[in-house]
Amino acid sequence: MHGQAAPEAIPKAERLFRLATLLREGPRSVRELALALYPTASVGGEGWSGVERSIQRDIHDLQRLESDYRKISGRPPRHVIETHRSTLHPVEILALHAAARLTYHRAVGERMHHRAALQKLGQWLPEHLHGVVNRSLQDVGRRNNREDLNLEKVAAAWLGAHPLRFEYRKPGGSGQWRTNIMETYLIEAHPQNLDLYLIGLETSFHNGVRTFKLSRLRALQVLSDQTYTIPDTFDPQQFFHAAWGVVGTQGRAAETIALRFRADAAYRILEGGYAQMSEPTRHDDGSITVTIDAPVDSSGLPREALPWILSFGPRVQVLSPPHLREHWLSELRAAVVGGEEQL
Incomplete structure (x- = not known):
């Protein structure tokens, strides 16, 4: 070992920076840090003891400079600068990253904020995942950035507790644009289409959530000269207790709907995952009947549950209530007539 050259010197500022980066990635011993900084050095070889002493002094400095530094007892002791990566459970990091990716892929516009968030979350992942994560964020072309600007204003209003003024009209593009002022309580992603929705107190017309x-x-x-307080009486669990998406009861009672699924669709229901569904009743032919609870809109229809029911086509029957059964049948008849006209 005596013929091997001593490790090349690294300036102290650079050494501290690189050591802090390594310690944010996870706990390391002095020897592990030394090998990471000096990969060509030989343990026990010429200059090795000096390298270890230098790193021990650097760790002492980092202990003063980094408030999140922590020493982990053991043989040998290990050192870490705690970050989300080092304190979150791997499944917690996976959940955050998956949620961010879902909204990234669904968002329109240039998605610059979604991309920035994913890049930051990606830093919590092990180094061998950085390449594939970064490549997955490459956009093709340039799109309308109105969504990004809207996100900035929505985020500023919500985080700053400022009312938000905006124009809105009912789905379908019918009717007039109407100015609304809203005190945002929550921003939720729809579980089916992943679009973002604002839930809060609308004060211009409805004076309700x-x-x-x-x-x-x-x-x-953003009405930045005004602020509001989210009342303790707003209970998200109660608001969404029968929701099939992001539309809560909003003061209206949920409706109980009875459904019968054919045997070739029953397995999907039996797999579970429907919070607002009763225990199924099984029949000899393999079919099942269940009831679900769903909020209704001003017309008395469960608008968010309907697409899910219709997605089963002829493999489901609406048994009750009668007005919903009639609406379901009319939708099926219209689909048949429309399909024949297309042929």
Whole structure:
């Protein structure tokens, strides 16, 4: 070993920076840090003891400079600068990253904020995942950035507890644009389409808690000279207790719907995952009957549950209530007539 050259010197400032980066990635011993900084050095070889002493002094400095530094007892002791990566459980990091990716892929516009968030979350992942994560964020072309601007204003209003003024009209593009002022309580992603929705107190017309789709807003303005307080009486669990998406009961009672699924669809229901569904009743032919609870809109229809029911086509029957059964049948008849006209 005596013929091997001593490790090349690294300036102290650079050494501290690189050591802090390594310690944010996870706990390391002095020897592990030395090998990471000096990969060509030989343990016990010429200059090795000096390298270890230098790193021990650097760790002492980092202990003063980094408030999140922590020494882990053991043989040998290990050192870490705690970050989300080192304190979160791996499944917690996976959940955060998966949630961010879902909204990233669904968002329109340039998605610069979604991309920035994913890049920061990606730093919590092990180094061998950085390449594939970064490549997955490459966009093709340039798109309308109105959604990014809307996100900035929505985020500023919500985080700053400022009312948000915007123009909105009902789904389908019918009716007039109407100015609304809203005190945002929550921002939720729809579990089916992943679009973002604002839930809060609308004070201009309804003076009640309402839900608005972010992509339908226009002419947003943060009323930064005003603030509001989210009341303790707003209970998200109660508001969403029968929701099939992001539209809560909003003061209206949920409706109980009885459904019968054919045997070739029953397995999907038996797999579970439907919080607002009763225990199924099984029949000899393999079919099952269940009831679900769903909020209704001003027309008396469960608008968010209907697409899910219709997605089963002829493999489900609406048994009750009668007005919903009639609406379901009319939708199926219209689909048949429309399909024949296309042929």
